[in-house]
Amino acid sequence: MTWLTGSYPKVILAPMDGYTDPPFRRFIKKVAPGATVFSEFLSARLVSQKPSLAKTMFRVYDDEKPVVIQLYGKDPAEFALAASLAEQEGAQGIDINMGCPAKKVVAHRHGSALMKEIDLAEEIIRQTKAAVSVPVTVKTRLGWEDDRNLIPFALRLQDCGLDAITIHGRTYSQKFEGEADWTSIYALKEALSIPVFGNGDVVSVAGALDKLGNLDGVMVGRGAVADPWLLKRACAAFAGDEEGARRVYGFEEKIALWKAFAELAVESSVKTEKHACQSFRKFLVRLHKDLGLSREVRAQAVRASTLAEVHAALDLFLEASLETAA
Numbered sequence: 472m473t474w475l476t477g478s479y480p481k482v483i484l485a486p487m488d489g490y491t492d493p494p495f496r497r498f499i500k501k502v503a504p505g506a507t508v509f510s511e512f513l514s515a516r517l518v519s520q521k522p523s524l525a526k527t528m529f530r531v532y533d534d535e536k537p538v539v540i541q542l543y544g545k546d547p548a549e550f551a552l553a554a555s556l557a558e559q560e561g562a563q564g565i566d567i568n569m570g571c572p573a574k575k576v577v578a579h580r581h582g583s584a585l586m587k588e589i590d591l592a593e594e595i596i597r598q599t600k601a602a603v604s605v606p607v608t609v610k611t612r613l614g615w616e617d618d619r620n621l622i623p624f625a626l627r628l629q630d631c632g633l634d635a636i637t638i639h640g641r642t643y644s645q646k647f648e649g650e651a652d653w654t655s656i657y658a659l660k661e662a663l664s665i666p667v668f669g670n671g672d673v674v675s676v677a678g679a680l681d682k683l684g685n686l687d688g689v690m691v692g693r694g695a696v697a698d699p700w701l702l703k704r705a706c707a708a709f710a711g712d713e714e715g716a717r718r719v720y721g722f723e724e725k726i727a728l729w730k731a732f733a734e735l736a737v738e739s740s741v742k743t744e745k746h747a748c749q750s751f752r753k754f755l756v757r758l759h760k761d762l763g764l765s766r767e768v769r770a771q772a773v774r775a776s777t778l779a780e781v782h783a784a785l786d787l788f789l790e791a792s793l794e795t796a797a
């Protein structure tokens with residue numbers, strides 16, 4: 472069994488730096504057990520130079536499996552070593568980042584830069600495949616400035632043994648601008664024999680169903696941060712469960728899971744409770760905004776430095792939302 476076996480179409484939590492760490496992934500799995508989760512991108516170089524870091528960098532919990540660990544870098548041998556360390560820690564898939572457009576990433580020939588270095592990209596796939604027994608996949612974009620190389624690029628990676636590919640429907644040049652264009656992702660699926668997943672701008676169940684087309688699944692990033700329950704409803708929709716796809720989840724149920732998430736964040740943090748709670752504030756602030764609550768309620772959330780204070784802020788959110796709804 473690998474993460475690529477089992478039912479299709481798949482719903483996947485996108486790798487997101489600063490978000491898809493173990494607590495967030497475990498929270499998502501509590502909310503949407505049918506989804507597959509990807510880690511944020513992790514440095515192949517860092518862990519190959521200091522393999523003792525693997526235990527913390529690649530920490531995988533049983534209740535979040537199957538987890539795909541995403542790596543970035545440019546050196547095939549470093550990818551191979553990092554991938555084998557991740558597999559030892561319990562990763563059930565290795566994804567190679569060939570899509571990040573950030574200046575400092577691309578300047579080091581990492582991320583999107585690999586779309587322009589097909590020989591190097593091939594060698595990375597070959598060496599990583601040889602080092603692990605779990606699937607090796609790539610997440611990339613439509614291309615550098617346009618999509619003309621997408622099919623030839625992906626075909627060459629497939630010939631090296633690539634197990635699946637995810638395409639974010641924007642080019643490197645677009646960064647996050649404009650709307651994701653899925654048309655060439657459907658054409659790519661026609662040209663390849665491996666699973667192809669589409670990514671970009673899925674923010675509703677209707678959008679997921681609409682965009683799926685001939686693909687093997689959808690990967691959701693910002694939409695899942697805004698509404699983790701979207702993944703649960705998308706899983707239901709893809710399984711043909713129309714009622715589940717439409718289900719509205721109550722505040723009590725949601726707040727209970729947000730509280731459990733805060734506990735996971737504190738429990739799995741390698742730093743202090745204060746640090747874990749401070750980094751949790753971004754979720755509180757977003758939730759506050761989404762629930763449309765008052766400034767007074769926000770103040771407590773942005774000051775929360777202990778688990779008890781995070782829980783108190785969430786209780787306040789619940790109270791205020793129920794009052795608003797009444």
Ligand SMILES: Cc1cc2nc3c(=O)[nH]c(=O)nc-3n(C[C@H](O)[C@H](O)[C@H](O)COP(=O)(O)O)c2cc1C
Pocket residue numbers: 485486487488489490510511512541568570571610639670671672673690691692693694
């Ligand atoms: C905050 C943030 C961090 C991201 N970090 C990563 C990353 O570590 N690896 C990666 O492949 N993509 C990363 N991405 C890109 C997302 O995986 C995804 O491709 C992009 O957000 C488009 O999908 P969406 O519209 O569903 O969000 C990141 C995006 C955001 C917003």
